[in-house]
Amino acid sequence: MTEEKITNGTPYRVLHSSDWHLGAQLAGRRRHDEQAAFLDWLAGTLRREAVDCLVVAGDIFDTTVPTNQAQRLLYDFLVKIARGGACRHVVLVAGNHDSVSFLEAPRQLLGALDIHVVAQIGEGPEDDVFVLDDAAGRPALIVGAVPYLRDRDMRRQAAGETAADKERLLLEGIEAHYAKIGQQAEALRRAELERSGRRLPILLTGHLFAAGGQTATDDGVRELYVGSLGRVPREVFPAAADYVALGHLHAAQTVAGDPTVRYSGAPLAVGFGEAGRERAVCRVDFAENSIEVEMIQVPVFQRLARIEGDLGQLQQELETLVAGGESVLVELRYTGEAIVPDLAARMAEIVEGSGVELLRVINTRVLAQLLPVGGAGLELGELEPAEVFEHCLEENDVPEEQREELRLCFAEIVAARQALDAGDSDATS
Numbered sequence: 001m002t003e004e005k006i007t008n009g010t011p012y013r014v015l016h017s018s019d020w021h022l023g024a025q026l027a028g029r030r031r032h033d034e035q036a037a038f039l040d041w042l043a044g045t046l047r048r049e050a051v052d053c054l055v056v057a058g059d060i061f062d063t064t065v066p067t068n069q070a071q072r073l074l075y076d077f078l079v080k081i082a083r084g085g086a087c088r089h090v091v092l093v094a095g096n097h098d099s100v101s102f103l104e105a106p107r108q109l110l111g112a113l114d115i116h117v118v119a120q121i122g123e124g125p126e127d128d129v130f131v132l133d134d135a136a137g138r139p140a141l142i143v144g145a146v147p148y149l150r151d152r153d154m155r156r157q158a159a160g161e162t163a164a165d166k167e168r169l170l171l172e173g174i175e176a177h178y179a180k181i182g183q184q185a186e187a188l189r190r191a192e193l194e195r196s197g198r199r200l201p202i203l204l205t206g207h208l209f210a211a212g213g214q215t216a217t218d219d220g221v222r223e224l225y226v227g228s229l230g231r232v233p234r235e236v237f238p239a240a241a242d243y244v245a246l247g248h249l250h251a252a253q254t255v256a257g258d259p260t261v262r263y264s265g266a267p268l269a270v271g272f273g274e275a276g277r278e279r280a281v282c283r284v285d286f287a288e289n290s291i292e293v294e295m296i297q298v299p300v301f302q303r304l305a306r307i308e309g310d311l312g313q314l315q316q317e318l319e320t321l322v323a324g325g326e327s328v329l330v331e332l333r334y335t336g337e338a339i340v341p342d343l344a345a346r347m348a349e350i351v352e353g354s355g356v357e358l359l360r361v362i363n364t365r366v367l368a369q370l371l372p373v374g375g376a377g378l379e380l381g382e383l384e385p386a387e388v389f390e391h392c393l394e395e396n397d398v399p400e401e402q403r404e405e406l407r408l409c410f411a412e413i414v415a416a417r418q419a420l421d422a423g424d425s426d427a428t429s
């Protein structure tokens with residue numbers, strides 16, 4: 001029984017990643033260099049770690065119509081690892097950002113390179129559950145590939161459904177689909193057990209929002225999901241699964257404390273809200289009767305920073321970044337008392353000629369001024385423009401020393417406006 005010995009001694013190694021969002025921009029800036037650097041690092045890691053199979057749990061591209069450059073990133077990477085023998089298999093499943101038809105189109109071609117693409121539910125569970133082999137060409141891992149599940153893919157909508165009905169039916173649909181995939185995987189496991197006496201591990205994928213999951217404020221997940229797709233409880237994943245590789249949430253985390261049901265998280269920060277958070281991919285070793293998960297940290301290829309504060313704080317922190325000499329993409333949020341109309345220009349001056357790039361400058365004082373006058377029981381129509389403005393100064397706690405100049409400016413604008421009105425609408429007034 002030498003075969004069994006080899007199986008025992010050499011665990012089958014999977015690398016689980018997700019949410020690459022290739023082609024994604026940050027505040028209008030392209031990030032191909034950073035994305036390419038990640039894929040280079042990943043190719044090296046697959047080789048170094050002697051990975052058997054790479055699993056990407058959805059949101060490979062950021063948009064349904066990826067740019068040529070984004071497409072090239074993916075295909076160059078796949079060729080590199082296929083030719084270089086970095087890993088035997090790749091499993092790519094679609095996320096909600098991916099186009100089903102776009103990912104499906106090269107399915108046959110990629111299949112010839114042992115790259116398995118599952119962008120939508122197959123005709124039957126046998127289409128989505130397959131067995132991957134190891135270096136010796138023997139069956140080693142059963143994969144049940146479940147992409148992002150769209151409501152319309154799973155069931156026919158009925159007239160008169162309430163939002164709560166939809167939510168419940170969708171969850172039932174997701175549960176039923178996982179049950180089918182789990183049964184098919186177990187059937188394959190039984191067959192292999194009978195054939196060779198070896199019990200194969202089962203890996204399932206998913207692209208969804210599991211109950212209790214954490215999101216960052218601007219990772220683009222929250223708005224998309226709450227209300228359109230409910231949170232999926234841990235129990236939805238069949239007990240037969242040894243590991244569930246999830247995507248969709250951008251922070252690496254386990255589901256309900258189970259180390260074998262997890263999100264790898266996105267390898268690159270998608271928004272400033274995720275700046276500074278550690279990034280990882282999951283290395284999963286399937287041995288005969290055990291499973292071991294290790295997080296491999298992804299290096300920072302492009303530093304992001306979100307700086308918040310009054311003028312002095314912003315200046316100081318920016319100067320520190322400039323002095324550091326590193327390339328940093330920055331989001332600034334001005335939260336000071338005084339109104340600084342030329343904030344963006346002042347900040348740009350500080351970073352000029354350095355590796356620090358201001359991608360977004362948010363002047364919260366200007367935003368606050370746009371808020372309504374307030375609930376003091378006053379009707380706007382009963383007030384003179386100067387009174388409304390006075391109210392505005394008050395509501396926004398504008399410092400006394402700034403008020404006089406602002407009043408003068410406002411009076412100037414009102415006068416100009418009145419002159420205009422007098423010129424072209426004498427008859428109506």
Ligand SMILES: [Mn+2]
Nearest residue numbers: 059095096248
């Ligand atoms: Mn997603």
